[in-house]
Amino acid sequence: MKTAGQSGRVEGRAAPPRLRIAARVTAAVFGAYGFAWGLAAFGAELGALAGMAPAEAVTASSLLALVVLPAASLWAFAVPRITVGWAVLGGGGVLLIAASQFAGKFAGIVGP
Amino acid sequence: MTAKTRKLISSALRAAMLWPHTWAGVTLGGLLMLIFFMGSLAVFASEIDRWMMPATRVGTVETVPVSLDHAVLPAVEKLAAGRTVRDWYVQLPDERRPVMALQLRTETGNAGGMATGDGQLLPPVGTLGATYFFYPLHYSLHLRAGFIGYWIVCFASVAMLAGLISGVIIHARIFKDFFTFRSWGQVRRSLLDLHNLAGVLVLPFHLMITITGIVIVLPIVLPAGVQALYGGDVRRFYDDALGNYSRPRSGIAAPLAPLDPMVAEARRLWGGGEPAVVFVYNAGDAASVVRINRALRDRISLDVQPVFFDGVTGQVLKYQRPGPVVATHRVLSGLHFAAFDHWPLRWLYFLFGLSGCVLIGTGMLYWMEKRRVAHGVKPGAGWRSVAAIACGSTSGLLIATLAMMAANRLLPAGIPSRELVEVGLFFVIWIGSAVHAAVSTRTDPPWSEQCTAVALLAAACVVLNWITTGEHPIRAVAAADWAVLGVDAVLALTAAAAWRVSRRLARRRDPELSTLAEVTDHA
Amino acid sequence: MPDALMLPGLFGLCYFAFAALALSVERHWRDLVESRRGPPRRTVFRLRLAALLCLAAALSVAVRHDGTGFGLLLWVLALSAAALAVAATVTWKTRSARGRAS
Incomplete structure (x- = not known):
């Protein structure tokens, strides 16, 4: 892995092992997507609870999630410790999805 | 200004952005090149179609509006050749495409063809042309099953977005190098100058076109909201958001009401404008539905303002305007589609699409030159x-x-x-x-x-x-x-x-x- | 404004704006105007002011001719096109200046 060594030199750190790179790449791809998914789902539920038309809430939250997605992807490479990155992106994604499920149940009880 | 940006963007952040920027470009550069190049061609799809389909170069379309009942319906019957037609649609002629395109779904398979404005069927064009080959290659890579092509293209597009953002972060001297292209001396430096130039100067377009490209298919590639509020039923979401309408066949035969009065009624509802596409679903059935889309020529938004009519009675079934957020979504989609009639913008889209190819290509070449030195x-x-x-x-x-x-x-x-x-x-x-x-x-x-x-x-x-x-x-x-x-x-x-x-x-x-x-x- | 003049006017204004901005950059001033020193502060200020005015004028031309939506879009894209044209001019001029010098 000459490349990793090289970019490692540029970054002024020791050569990052393959595992760390794999952790960052998967965080950037799957972690960020999961986070965006959670944001879109939770945002849609929240919007619907706040009285937006469902199609409006879905569109608005999806657009927001799309703006967040590339930023979250890059952040997975910028964060000093990738464990923190995974905790925020993965954990945040799971939390948001759970919250959206909860909000959906709540809306089911309160709503018609 | 520069000192402030320096502080805002630490050198550690800049260094951290280099790795994803480089490797996203090296691994996905080829795919992105295909997407950008075919997208640039798609801007002039109608023109390339005329070139590739000489039979359709029938001169400018006559100003008299096409009669659906007298020109289109006979052509549909001729294309059906005795088979029972289930659904059909026609794209009416416009300034860029002087012929109409017909597509039929019959009981035994599909049929399609082109006809002149007065309903004269043209011989088969024998080519997919730009509209059915280059253009779908741009957004779906012709991989239709399970929208897999959409997923791949959108994945590459998110990588492109990340590449654009990280590129701006990496670029240390944006304002000092704003106009710098040293075409002399080292190839490597010229390549980097060109890469920076294409990236920075055309950045608004590249950001816009990449984001809006994903926005168009957002409910398909990020269906989280659709899962949450529509149980994952994308069709029901589109019905709701875009005012679409559908109903199943009834199985009872019934004749189709005249179409031209429906077009007149649609025009009245739009308050002007031209019809672009007319769909007839469940043709010949008591539950038939006629959908009329408005032409996109005169505005940015991709809102086709569909009007749905009962095919038997000719009454309006549904005409629903989107809410403000969906309308914004349509404007964003329209920015990407460039279906409007605006030749200066069309050429700029074409050139800047190609500048995206230059951006990606010089990035790959720069990597190659740099590694050549290392190797x-x-x-x-x-x-x-x-x-x-x-x-x-x-x-x-x-x-x-x-x-x-x-x-x-x-x-x-x-x-x-x-x-x-x-x-x-x-x-x-x-x-x-x-x-x-x-x-x-x-x-x-x-x-x-x-x-x-x-x-x-x-x-x-x-x-x-x-x-x-x-x-x-x-x-x-x-x-x-x-x-x-x-x-x-x-x-x-x-x-x-x-x-x-x-x-x-x-x-x-x-x-x-x-x-x-x-x-x-x-x- | 007559239709035919709208596009050249728009691109011309954007081009002048970016040409002024390019001259306010020290490297290009040295390459194209005076090799011994950078642009004086007052000149930089005036160039930037002129650029700003040209850009505003271009925006008003575009919006007045094409409406808000199309006008804004055309203006933003014309900015990129004009900036690319200025970069090409700077390259060409610098190249020929260097050719004379050596």
Whole structure:
């Protein structure tokens, strides 16, 4: 892995092992997507609870999630410790999805 | 200003952004090149269609509006040839496409064809053209099953977005280097200058086109909200958001009401505007539905304002305007689609789409030059495969496209599945040029040979169009056939530019000399 | 404004704006105007002011001619096109200036 060594030199750190790179790449791809998914789902539920038309809430939250997605992807490479990155992106994604499920149940009880 | 940005962007952040920027570009550059190039072609899809379908060059469309009842319905019946038609739609002629395109779904299969404004069916065009080949290649790679093509293209697009953002972060001297392109001296520095220039100066367009491209298919590639509020039913979401309407067949036969009064009613509801597409679902059934879309010519938004009519009674079933957020979504989608009639914008879209290709291509070339220095003159397998991908996705893609256009003028009209032969040729030649690039890359990909091929093919296309259709530039000007003339002009320009490049590259045979050993002057 | 003049006017204004901005960059001033020193502060200020005015004028031309939506879009894209044209001019001029010098 000459490349990793090289970019490692540029970054002024020791050569990052393959595992760390794999952790960052998967965080950037799957972690960020999961986070965006959670944001879109939770945002849609929240919007619907706040009285937006469902199609409006879905569109608005999806657009927001799309703006967040590339930023979250890059952040997975910028964060000093990738464990923190995974905790925020993965954990945040799971939390948001759970919250959206909860909000959906709540809306089911309160709503018609 | 610069000092402030310096503080805002720490050198650690800048260094951290380099890795994803580099490797997203190196791994997805070839795919992004395909997407950007085909997208640029799609801007002029109608014009390329006229070039590739000479039978449809019937001159400008007459100002009299097409009668659906008197011109379209007979054509539909002729196309159906006695079979029972289930659904059909017609794209009405407009300024860029002087013919109407019909698609039918019958009990035994699909049928399609083109007809002139007065309903005269044209012989089969025998090609997919730009609208049905280059354009779908741009957004779906022709991988339809399970929207897999959408997913791949959108994944690459998110990587492109990340690449654009990280590129701005990495670029240390945006304002100092704003206009700097040192075309002299080291190739590596020229490439980086060009990469920065294309990236920074056209950044608004690149950001806009990449984001809006994903926005169009957002409910499909990020269906989280649809899962949450519509139980994952994308169709129900679209019905709700865009005011679509559908109902199942009833099984009871019933005649279709006259269509022209429905068009008049749709016009009244729109408050002006022209109909663009008319769909008839469940034709000949008591539950038939007629949908009329408005033309997108006069506005940015992709909101087609569909009006749904009961096919038997002719009454309006549904005409629903989208809410403000969905309307915003339609405007964003329309920014990408560029379906509006605005020639300066159309050309700018085309040029800036190509500038995206320059951005991606120079990025890959810069990586290659930089690694060449690291490796010395003996490149490894990784370098050679990137070199082959870079070559295959730039000159190779051009060769394949031009070869398909040349084949379009050379293949006889009668051969079976002519359009598939063209498509097959495109892919075979594309793969062939990539293999050629991979095999003959020693210290450099075969740029000069492939550029020569591009030049010859592009020139051949112009000449072949002249020979096979008799439409030379002067006649095109006389007939005011700007579409064909424009395609020919771009082809001729391509030929001239590729020829010059290939000559220059052939003169500069020694890559070591130009990129490694040569001591260059200072900035 | 007549239709035919709208596009050249728009691109011309954007081009002048970016040409002024390019001259306010020290490297290009040295390459194209005076090789011994960078642009004086007052000149930089005036160039930037002129650029700003040209850009505003271009925006008003575009919006007045094409409406808000199309006008804004055309203006933004014309900015990129004009900036690219200025970069090409700077390259060409610098190249020929260097050719004379050496």
